[in-house]
Amino acid sequence: xxxxMENLALLDxxxxxxxxxxxxxxxxxxxxAKEALQTNPETxxxxxxxxxxxxxxxxxxxxxxxxxxxxxxxxxARAFKREVDMDENVAVFRxxxxxxxxxLDEISILLASAVSDNIKVPTGNPFLNKNRLAVxxxxxxAAVAVALHNHPER
Numbered sequence: 001x002x003x004x005m006e007n008l009a010l011l012d013x014x015x016x017x018x019x020x021x022x023x024x025x026x027x028x029x030x031x032x033a034k035e036a037l038q039t040n041p042e043t044x045x046x047x048x049x050x051x052x053x054x055x056x057x058x059x060x061x062x063x064x065x066x067x068x069x070x071x072x073x074x075x076x077a078r079a080f081k082r083e084v085d086m087d088e089n090v091a092v093f094r095x096x097x098x099x100x101x102x103x104l105d106e107i108s109i110l111l112a113s114a115v116s117d118n119i120k121v122p123t124g125n126p127f128l129n130k131n132r133l134a135v136x137x138x139x140x141x142a143a144v145a146v147a148l149h150n151h152p153e154r
Contacts (some may be wrong), residue, residue, distance in 0.1 A: 021107070026100040036089050043089040050080040050085040 057077040105123035112119035
């Protein structure tokens with residue numbers, strides 16, 4: 001019975017945390033940027049063009065520098081990649097994606113460290129450091145609530 005109550009409390013805390021993430025500024029910015037990226041016809045045309053060039057590049061790359069079109073296709077692929085990267089919608093989407101990923105990484109670190117300092121959390125962000133975390137109070141409170149449910153003696 002006690003284990004069931006603890007599990008329910010954990011599930012409630014996890015659900016609350018997920019709702020906070022869904023309602024966060026980072027998630028809203030990500031969803032808006034994704035919508036803008038997907039609905040802009042010019043951006044979509046650039047992405048389709050780049051995808052075609054990338055397929056050509058992959059085909060040519062199988063043969064390396066010995067393929068007669070290697071140099072030209074490589075040059076075109078780099079040029080189109082630069083063009084896609086410079087697109088405003090793509091840049092905004094990537095920034096929003098990185099901000100959301102940073103939030104998720106910070107939450108993962110907080111949850112892991114609430115359980116044990118020995119838990120390794122792969123964040124993919126070499127600049128994210130436990131000592132430099134600046135997470136909103138709401139997220140910290142949710143992580144602490146989950147930790148207290150796991151270890152009530154703390």
